[in-house]
Structures are given as structure tokens and as C-alpha cells.
Amino acid sequence: MKRYIGTRTFGLRAPIIEKGDDLVEIVSKSVKDASETHNIEINDKDVVCVTESLVARAQGNYASIDQIAKDINNKFDGDELVVLFPILSRNRFSILLKAIAKSGKKLHICLSYPQDEVGNYLMDEMDLFNSDINPYKDVLDLDEFRKVAGEYKHTFTGIDYPSLYTEMAANSEIHFLNNPVDSLKFSKNVLVCSIHTRNIVKRQLKEAGGESILSLDDIMTESIDGSGYNSQYGLLGSNLSTENMVKLFPRDGEVFVSKLQEKLIKEFGKKIEVMIYGDGAFKDPVGKIWELADPVVSPAFTKGLMGTPSEIKIKYIADNEFADLSIEDRTNAMVDRISKKEKELVGKNETLGTTPRQITDLLGSLADLTSGSGDKGTPIVLVQGYFDNYSDN
Structure with a gap:
């Protein structure tokens, strides 16, 4: 079946956390309850993002x-x-x-x-x-x-x-x-x-x-x-x-993300990545405020989230290589082009216009915008399809 949805995020509601709560168990249960209640299939390379405030509160930091x-x-x-x-x-x-x-x-x-x-x-x-x-x-x-x-x-x-x-x-x-x-x-x-x-x-x-x-x-x-x-x-x-x-900012974050990843893999049988996120790294166009008041976007994350995206720019390829093709032919050609892209794209023209930032900075910003900073009550964010591209079905 052809896919019509790429990346999607879910803000997951969670209980009010206090010092001493088993946050690994609570987050895992929140993901499980949300997936079962709303028929969300958990996949390999899904990312579970947990706000730094939740971790610090459970630690009593x-x-x-x-x-x-x-x-x-x-x-x-x-x-x-x-x-x-x-x-x-x-x-x-x-x-x-x-x-x-x-x-x-x-x-x-x-x-x-x-x-x-x-x-x-x-x-x-x-x-x-x-x-x-x-x-x-x-x-x-x-x-x-x-x-x-x-x-x-x-x-x-x-x-x-x-x-x-x-x-x-x-x-x-x-x-x-x-x-x-x-x-x-x-x-x-x-x-x-x-x-x-x-x-x-x-x-x-x-x-x-x-x-x-x-x-x-x-x-x-x-x-x-x-x-x-x-x-x-x-x-x-x-x-x-x-x-x-x-x-305070949470400490021992590496221990937390490792334990949570282990719990989620055991629960769902999928290779799920985990990160702690704080402020997103973006600038407000009206107030002109750069949102990032934390020292980093993500103080801890699992190894699968290291690095930067390696993507080509669809618009650039479409305008320069497939401009004379029919809509069906250029769509098929784009899928083939992306499926065969090089692993190392730094400095190549086909990357013009892509975002050369750390994956955790991008995901953390996405999670921060999804969860908000007020009364949404969604301090856990599930991100799906982030590592997919146009050639994945």
C-alpha cells in the first residue's frame, strides 16, 4: 500500500510527576496506553521524546x-x-x-x-x-x-x-x-x-x-x-x-534514556530511540526571541540519534533534472533518485536548501513545539517517520 503520511508527532498525556516516581515505567505505560487506545502502530526508528522537566521532577533535582x-x-x-x-x-x-x-x-x-x-x-x-x-x-x-x-x-x-x-x-x-x-x-x-x-x-x-x-x-x-x-x-x-x-536541569540523563529504550524495546519489540529535550532552537519572528535558553536542546539521547540529516532537496532536483517530465514520470524518477542517493552528501549541490543541524536539535525543536509550554499536559512526544524519505513505502 502506498503511504500518504510522512513524519507525524503525537503529544502524549502523562500523570503529574513528583520526586521518586518511576519515570521509565510511567513513560513506557503512557506510550503503550496511547498506542492501544488510538491504534498507533509502533515502528523501528520511532522516537520517544521526554521533556527535561519531567526527568528533573522525578529526580527531585x-x-x-x-x-x-x-x-x-x-x-x-x-x-x-x-x-x-x-x-x-x-x-x-x-x-x-x-x-x-x-x-x-x-x-x-x-x-x-x-x-x-x-x-x-x-x-x-x-x-x-x-x-x-x-x-x-x-x-x-x-x-x-x-x-x-x-x-x-x-x-x-x-x-x-x-x-x-x-x-x-x-x-x-x-x-x-x-x-x-x-x-x-x-x-x-x-x-x-x-x-x-x-x-x-x-x-x-x-x-x-x-x-x-x-x-x-x-x-x-x-x-x-x-x-x-x-x-x-x-x-x-x-x-x-x-x-x-x-x-535544575536533569542529571544522569544517559542512564535514563538507556533504561527507557531498553524498556520500550522489550515492550514493543522495535528499535525505538529515546531523547530528553528542553527548549527548541528556533527564533520567534514577532518578539525576535531565540527560544533556546537551555544550554543544549537535548542533554541526553540514545546512539541512534547522533549526527545530522543526509538529505537531498526535492525542489532542486525537480527543477534541474526532471522539469520536462510528466507528473507521473517525475514522481517515479524522484523516488528512484532518492533511493540511490549517496551516503555522503556534504557540499553537494543537491543538498542546497536542506537544514544542516544536529538531528537532536531538530527533533527537540519539533518536540518542544508539539508539547508546548503551558497546560497541554503532553510532556512526552512520540515522533514517527522522521527518518523516512519519499522513496520509503
């Missing part, structure tokens, strides 16, 4: 603001600390700022302008363009910033982030700058809070004479007074749980 504050004081001496380039987020960073402030240190909160690392704007770009400010070298205090930006509020949340952050850290000053080295005039101790630029920023600061230079992935790398922790990512990938608690 949480830390309180007091525990985070203690680790800040464990790792930074002195009475002042630069908090450099945090993103503008109530969910992601405000709770961390609250914890950092509890350290008792005077904080110098340094924000990049006109936007943060992931595209949240602090001001209207045209207001900056029409000013005499040079964003590459000028350091602004709050009054100077307000003269240009006014009471600018975030497009989606309606939040004035400079006001929010200074309210959350009473013993603080706020500055606006883009050259990280300029932050050293406030203190030689710096907590780098950017996500994807953290390593180059730390290197710049150290070469410029910074003394104690750490980033968010250096904080909460081990348990503090019984807290959760993440030895690889620390506070990166964390978000607000309650007013005084932070949910």
Missing part, C-alpha cells in the same frame, strides 16, 4: 535560594559581585537573582543593550539608533538609559526588566554595557550569566585581569545541604519552581 546563596558565598570572596549579562526572564533568571542577592553581597547587575543574548529587548532599536550613544563602548547608568529607552516594557510580558531586577536585589546597582571587560571597573569578581557566550566572555575577563570569574554552570555543581545539583550545567537550564525553589 531542586535547590532553594538559600542553598544557591550559600554556594555563591562558597565560591566568591569579597563584598561585591558583578552579575554579567543575565537574560531577561522571570522564569529563568529572576529567581536566580533573588538567590544571588541573598548572598549579602552588593551586586552590580550588568545588562547588554538593546537586547539580551536570546533576543529580549530592553529598548526600541530606533531610539538607540537616533541617540548619540555608541553601544560598542558606552556604559550607561539607569538614568542615562532611561533618557533613551524611557519606561520600555517587554513585548510579550509587559515587564520593565531593569525595574524588576533592581527591586529583586535591593543592594544593587544596574549598568548597561556590551563590552564584558567594562564590568571589571565595578568588581574583579564576576558571575557570567549568559548561556551560549559564557566561555568566550569568561576568557575575555580573565585575560583582562579578572580575579574570580565563574559562570552559572559553575554554581550548584554538587549538593549543598542536601540540594539537587548538576555537575555539568550547574544553574544553566534551571527555572522557577516556587518563590523560593529552583528546578
Whole structure:
């Protein structure tokens, strides 16, 4: 029978997970119940994607603001600390700022302008363009910033982030700058809070004479007074749980995906791949926000998901090789062309327009969009047919 459906995704509903729950058993049962109830046939190379939040909740991977504050004081001496380039987020960073402030240190909160690392704007770009400010070298205090930006509020949340952050850290000053080295005039101790630029920023600061230079992935790398922790990512990938608690990025992900894959293969008799996913890697065209506030899209995945797609562009082949054929002949020719494509296609013209990204980044983005971030209640995503192509029947 000819197939008329290619890739399809299913957001699977699951129970509300708490610390200590057997997540391998729960996910496996959720896939089984969905497949039986909705007559979904499970196949080889299907992918079961589990959101990082579910894994972290089952692990109980949480830390309180007091525990985070203690680790800040464990790792930074002195009475002042630069908090450099945090993103503008109530969910992601405000709770961390609250914890950092509890350290008792005077904080110098340094924000990049006109936007943060992931595209949240602090001001209207045209207001900056029409000013005499040079964003590459000028350091602004709050009054100077307000003269240009006014009471600018975030497009989606309606939040004035400079006001929010200074309210959350009473013993603080706020500055606006883009050259990280300029932050050293406030203190030689710096907590780098950017996500994807953290390593180059730390290197710049150290070469410029910074003394104690750490980033968010250096904080909460081990348990503090019984807290959760993440030895690889620390506070990166964390978000607000309650007013005084932070949910950390899950740890030991490789163990989880391996056990879940083993369980699913035993249950269905198919070679099913498994991954943990967080934020997708895509950019919002209206708010201009790059969604990826986690350090990676997928912190753990099974071996079958390694690598990048190896695909040819149907449009390119159709326009350049089969333009003069009838619809039936060019369809048949395309099926034959794809079935005989080379395994190594890097740099070939027939790949023009394909997406050269990691498979896990693509799948994670697909899963993130499918599950949503609110009340859909589908933290498990089943992806089918992702590795099929036009020549597969």
C-alpha cells in the first residue's frame, strides 16, 4: 500500500510527576496506553521524546535560594559581585537573582543593550539608533538609559526588566554595557550569566585581569545541604519552581534514556530511540526571541540519534533534472533518485536548501513545539517517520 503520511508527532498525556516516581515505567505505560487506545502502530526508528522537566521532577533535582546563596558565598570572596549579562526572564533568571542577592553581597547587575543574548529587548532599536550613544563602548547608568529607552516594557510580558531586577536585589546597582571587560571597573569578581557566550566572555575577563570569574554552570555543581545539583550545567537550564525553589536541569540523563529504550524495546519489540529535550532552537519572528535558553536542546539521547540529516532537496532536483517530465514520470524518477542517493552528501549541490543541524536539535525543536509550554499536559512526544524519505513505502 502506498503511504500518504510522512513524519507525524503525537503529544502524549502523562500523570503529574513528583520526586521518586518511576519515570521509565510511567513513560513506557503512557506510550503503550496511547498506542492501544488510538491504534498507533509502533515502528523501528520511532522516537520517544521526554521533556527535561519531567526527568528533573522525578529526580527531585531542586535547590532553594538559600542553598544557591550559600554556594555563591562558597565560591566568591569579597563584598561585591558583578552579575554579567543575565537574560531577561522571570522564569529563568529572576529567581536566580533573588538567590544571588541573598548572598549579602552588593551586586552590580550588568545588562547588554538593546537586547539580551536570546533576543529580549530592553529598548526600541530606533531610539538607540537616533541617540548619540555608541553601544560598542558606552556604559550607561539607569538614568542615562532611561533618557533613551524611557519606561520600555517587554513585548510579550509587559515587564520593565531593569525595574524588576533592581527591586529583586535591593543592594544593587544596574549598568548597561556590551563590552564584558567594562564590568571589571565595578568588581574583579564576576558571575557570567549568559548561556551560549559564557566561555568566550569568561576568557575575555580573565585575560583582562579578572580575579574570580565563574559562570552559572559553575554554581550548584554538587549538593549543598542536601540540594539537587548538576555537575555539568550547574544553574544553566534551571527555572522557577516556587518563590523560593529552583528546578535544575536533569542529571544522569544517559542512564535514563538507556533504561527507557531498553524498556520500550522489550515492550514493543522495535528499535525505538529515546531523547530528553528542553527548549527548541528556533527564533520567534514577532518578539525576535531565540527560544533556546537551555544550554543544549537535548542533554541526553540514545546512539541512534547522533549526527545530522543526509538529505537531498526535492525542489532542486525537480527543477534541474526532471522539469520536462510528466507528473507521473517525475514522481517515479524522484523516488528512484532518492533511493540511490549517496551516503555522503556534504557540499553537494543537491543538498542546497536542506537544514544542516544536529538531528537532536531538530527533533527537540519539533518536540518542544508539539508539547508546548503551558497546560497541554503532553510532556512526552512520540515522533514517527522522521527518518523516512519519499522513496520509503
